[in-house]
Amino acid sequence: xxxxxxxxxEAEALKTQIEAARKAVHDTDMxxxxxxxAPAPRVQLKTRRNLKGHLAKIYxxxxxxxxxxxxxxxxDGKLLIWDSHSGNKVNAVPLKSSWVMTCAYxxxxxxxASGGLDNMCTVYNLKTPVIKTVKELDAHTGYLxxxxxxxxxxxxxxxxxxxxxxxxxxxxxxxxxxLNHVGDCMCLSLSPDMNSFVSGACDSLAKLWDIRDGxxxxxxxxxxxxxxxxxxxxxxxxxxxxxxDCTCKMYDLRADQELITYQDAALNSGVTSLALSMSGRLIxxxxxxxxxxxxxxxxxxxxxxxxxxxxxxxxxGVPPDGMCVCTGSWDSFLKIWN
Amino acid sequence: xxxxxxxxxxxxxxxxxxxxxxxxRIKVSxxxxxxxxxxxxxxxxxPLLVGVPTSENPFKDKKPCIIL
Numbered sequence: 001x002x003x004x005x006x007x008x009x010e011a012e013a014l015k016t017q018i019e020a021a022r023k024a025v026h027d028t029d030m031x032x033x034x035x036x037x038a039p040a041p042r043v044q045l046k047t048r049r050n051l052k053g054h055l056a057k058i059y060x061x062x063x064x065x066x067x068x069x070x071x072x073x074x075x076d077g078k079l080l081i082w083d084s085h086s087g088n089k090v091n092a093v094p095l096k097s098s099w100v101m102t103c104a105y106x107x108x109x110x111x112x113a114s115g116g117l118d119n120m121c122t123v124y125n126l127k128t129p130v131i132k133t134v135k136e137l138d139a140h141t142g143y144l145x146x147x148x149x150x151x152x153x154x155x156x157x158x159x160x161x162x163x164x165x166x167x168x169x170x171x172x173x174x175x176x177x178x179l180n181h182v183g184d185c186m187c188l189s190l191s192p193d194m195n196s197f198v199s200g201a202c203d204s205l206a207k208l209w210d211i212r213d214g215x216x217x218x219x220x221x222x223x224x225x226x227x228x229x230x231x232x233x234x235x236x237x238x239x240x241x242x243x244x245d246c247t248c249k250m251y252d253l254r255a256d257q258e259l260i261t262y263q264d265a266a267l268n269s270g271v272t273s274l275a276l277s278m279s280g281r282l283i284x285x286x287x288x289x290x291x292x293x294x295x296x297x298x299x300x301x302x303x304x305x306x307x308x309x310x311x312x313x314x315x316x317g318v319p320p321d322g323m324c325v326c327t328g329s330w331d332s333f334l335k336i337w338n
Numbered sequence: 339x340x341x342x343x344x345x346x347x348x349x350x351x352x353x354x355x356x357x358x359x360x361x362x363r364i365k366v367s368x369x370x371x372x373x374x375x376x377x378x379x380x381x382x383x384x385p386l387l388v389g390v391p392t393s394e395n396p397f398k399d400k401k402p403c404i405i406l
Contacts, residue, residue: 007348014355025363033370037378040387048397068396085396180354219358235376237369255369256361279380280373281387298374323385324397336397338390 022257030250030259031300040281040296043304048324049087049336053080056098057311058328059116063319064105070317070326071112072334073103079114081126084319084326084336093124093131106149113155115144121157123169135172140165145186148197156197156211158185164199166211178209180216186228192236200227206241208253220251222258229274229285233297240283240297242271248285250297262295264302273315278322286313292327306337 056076063070069090072080077098081091099117106112111134115121121137121144142161149155154175155167164178164185183203190197196217200206206220206227220239229242233250238259242248248262248271262283269289276283276297283295284306292313294304306313311330318325324338381387392398 004345004348007345007352010352011348011355014352014359017359018355021359021361021363025365027365028367028370030366030370033367034374037374043386045386048395048399215357216354217357218361219354233373233376234380235373237376238373252366252369252373254364255366256363257366259366259370259373277384277386279377279384279387281377281381281384298377318386321385322383323390323395325386338386338395338397 022255025255026257030298034298037298039299039301040303043282043294045304045306045325045337047308047335047337049084049334051082051084051087051334051336052332053082053089054078054332054334056332057314057330058332058334059101059314060103060114061315061317061326061328061334062103062105063317063326064109065107065320066109067319067321067323069105069109070319070334071103071105072315072328073100073114073116074332075100076332079103079112079124081112082334084324091126091131096122102144102146104147104149104155106152108152110152111149113147113149115147115157117143119143119159119161121147121155121167123155135169137167137169137172137174139174142184145184146188148188148190150190150194150211156188156190158188158199160184162201162203164188164197164209166214176211176214178214178216180207180219181205183226186226187230189231189239191232192234198230198232198239200230200241200243202226204243204245206230206239206251208239218253218256220256220258222249222251222261223247225270228270228272231274231276234276234278234280238280240274240276242274242285244270246270246287248274248283248295260297260300262297262300262302264293267293272313275316275318275325277318277325284316284318284325284327286316286327288312290329292316292325306335308335309333
């Protein structure tokens with residue numbers, strides 16, 4: 001038997017083995033396990049702020065760790081820094097390339113980053129008298145779909161070139177490249193302990209990576225289309241994904257499998273974005289149908305909806321103190337709800 | 339040569355599957371119990387779940403001052 005044939009056989013055998021191992025620990029399902037849990041209250045949130053300022057579709061937003069400032073990115077070619085409490089714009093960063101797809105706020109509050117169809121991640125210093133470009137991280141061969149700061153010296157990126165990368169901001173070079181997806185990487189989420197991250201891609205898989213050794217540790221199957229959004233559950237033991245297949249899913253890391261699918265027969269729009277409330281109980285998922293649906297993460301039921309945008313909800317975010325949820329849309333507005 | 343590429347890819351796939359097959363999984367009942375426990379422990383301090391009293395809401399509607 002040729003080597004190729006042998007490896008195909010071994011791959012099939014390993015896949016079967018993994019499936020059997022997952023089944024072996026599947027002694028219950030989440031619906032049964034959570035049957036005794038009191039349902040989450042019906043969630044009715046009001047729009048507290050309507051942030052007007054962008055002149056075109058908003059593609060991304062990210063909260064600062066101070067729970068007050070946030071950055072948003074629009075294809076009008078700007079990053080805007082907002083004071084969510086007052087509703088005022090604090091800063092505007094003009095972008096070299098207006099085809100932006102992601103933005104991020106550094107935990108320190110000193111830096112923001114953006115990137116998109118220019119295949120680069122550009123980092124800006126907000127604290128210099130005039131906002132300065134600190135670095136252009138240029139090595140991806142595909143669009144930048146997501147960026148997240150680990151610190152003022154390290155950034156994680158996800159790219160349409162099917163890789164994710166860890167960058168050193170001092171040298172501007174990639175320290176580690178995470179190779180395993182076979183489709184465009186669309187999103188990433190850092191674990192609470194910062195030792196690992198998960199990525200979602202157009203190969204409909206979510207993968208868990210060790211940041212330091214660059215290894216893919218686990219792969220989560222189940223979605224049938226691109227995974228556009230991903231987030232760690234607050235405790236760090238589970239992840240939530242959102243996909244073009246119109247569903248969200250919860251995967252538990254230690255059981256290495258899907259626990260719940262959040263879906264509704266009436267929902268036939270793709271999920272673009274998601275964010276979790278502080279306890280993890282509520283999932284805020286943005287959809288192509290202009291709404292943000294609120295799911296009870298334990299019982300899998302829809303418990304509310306945020307309606308008000310006049311176009312696709314492209315991004316959602318809950319600040320670290322959990323005091324509100326922000327939605328950003330192709331209608332060019334950001335709304336803050338609680 | 340593309341055949342060498344294909345073999346290299348197949349080797350990578352098998353290597354990756356070996357890593358994933360070796361993972362020690364816990365029972366779903368334990369995983370679910372831990373998730374429910376986490377939610378329960380943190381429910382009371384989850385503002386979006388329990389609601390935010392107006393007096394403490396930094397996003398409450400700003401009312402104009404009325405001069406009497």
